[in-house]
Amino acid sequence: MANRATQRLTDTPADIVQAAEILRAGGLVAFPTETVYGLGANARDTDAVRAIYAAKGRPAKNPLIVHVADLDGARRVAVFDDCAEALAQAFWPGPLTLVLPLRPEAGIAAEVTAGQASVALRMPAHPVAQAILRASGLALAAPSANPSGAVSPTTAAHVLEGLSGRIDAVVDGGACPVGVESTIVGLLDAPVLLRPGGLPSEAVEACLGVPLARPGADPALPLAPGQLASHYAPRAALRLNAGRARAGEVLLGFGPVTGAAANLSPAGDLAEAAANLFACLRALDATGAAAIAVSPIPETGLGLAINDRLRRAAAPRG
The missing domain is CATH 3.90.870.10 (DHBP synthase)
Incomplete structure (x- = not known):
């Protein structure tokens, strides 16, 4: 355009x-x-x-x-x-x-x-x-x-x-x-x-007063945004649930971890982590690192949203 x-x-x-x-x-x-x-x-x-x-x-x-x-x-x-x-x-x-x-x-x-x-x-x-x-x-x-x-x-x-x-x-x-x-x-x-x-x-x-169903999304006909398999992705590759960074990686931490180049929440607070997620991904991407290792994040509360974004960011790109 x-x-x-x-x-x-x-x-x-x-x-x-x-x-x-x-x-x-x-x-x-x-x-x-x-x-x-x-x-x-x-x-x-x-x-x-x-x-x-x-x-x-x-x-x-x-x-x-x-x-x-x-x-x-x-x-x-x-x-x-x-x-x-x-x-x-x-x-x-x-x-x-x-x-x-x-x-x-x-x-x-x-x-x-x-x-x-x-x-x-x-x-x-x-x-x-x-x-x-x-x-x-x-x-x-x-x-x-x-x-x-x-x-x-x-x-x-x-x-x-x-x-x-x-x-x-x-x-x-x-x-x-x-x-x-x-x-x-x-x-x-x-x-x-x-x-x-x-x-x-x-x-x-x-x-x-009822549980929410969680069906898989149809990538050919999404009902809502954010359902495509690859989304929210930095240039760097992502490796999730990492205990530490490997050679060539930088670590995005959560909680009291050592060696993190950035930390979503040193206190392990999910609300703080959500607020920092995209800014941290951008900052680490800007370092030119080839890959970002991400500490484990609980699958509860806002952790569901954080992990959803991270999984889509780590997905193979079309």
């Missing part, structure tokens, strides 16, 4: 208004959420949504999440049943995405849903994301603001490393506090965990 000058905006009211104007005019604006930076476009503007795919180099079969400012806006896009209402009341705004039946009259561009009859929806909690949504008056399609398959961005600088010259603006709202993408729950039938993320799945199960 043609090169364009990418503005770096602040989170001041005047710059929020400018970001909203760019979005209403069909432009692309990256902005912080509590999870990672998203690349936003008007979800009802086909050309704008296509521009997201072009800027990211994203496969057209991989659907996007629609971000809304409030529950009324969400109900105009999708059909909410009792489970959806319960989860929205409990966890929105926050790092939870719901996959629900799309309202045909909602006017969402077909490219957002990859032509499917369902839509992924979330209401972000970050004040900058909320301010942009309200100032624009739009539902925003917004995947992570990085080249497709690469490490997700948790700062404005990360966004510019990957997309400068390919998008209109990035709004700098500081580092994202959660650091991994939203948890995605499908509610088209029995509740299904489609992607672990920034809201522990145990909290969702406690709210619903």
Whole structure:
């Protein structure tokens, strides 16, 4: 796509208004959420949504999440049943995405849903994301603001490393506090965990009173983002559940380990580890190391999301 000058905006009211104007005019604006930076476009503007795919180099079969400012806006896009209402009341705004039946009259561009009859929806909690949504008056399609398959961005600088010259603006709202993408729950039938993320799945199960199914994703027709086998990948190869680094590797530690070039959380805190994950992968990748060895991380709470991202980052690349 043609090169364009990418503005770096602040989170001041005047710059929020400018970001909203760019979005209403069909432009692309990256902005912080509590999870990672998203690349936003008007979800009802086909050309704008296509521009997201072009800027990211994203496969057209991989659907996007629609971000809304409030529950009324969400109900105009999708059909909410009792489970959806319960989860929205409990966890929105926050790092939870719901996959629900799309309202045909909602006017969402077909490219957002990859032509499917369902839509992924979330209401972000970050004040900058909320301010942009309200100032624009739009539902925003917004995947992570990085080249497709690469490490997700948790700062404005990360966004510019990957997309400068390919998008209109990035709004700098500081580092994202959660650091991994939203948890995605499908509610088209029995509740299904489609992607672990920034809201522990145990909290969702406690709210619903039933366990979440965990079926394997169909890579040919993903219902939601983050289901492709290879994703979130640095240039360096990854080796998981490593006790120590081998020759030619650098160690990404978790907990009180020795010899780590970087540590997700020396105290073994999963929330701290999630917040640091993508920044640590980027920093170690920037050293030029051929491979990154990663300490074992528990498969509970936010550890599910961390390990999911690490497994996809370590997967063979197409």
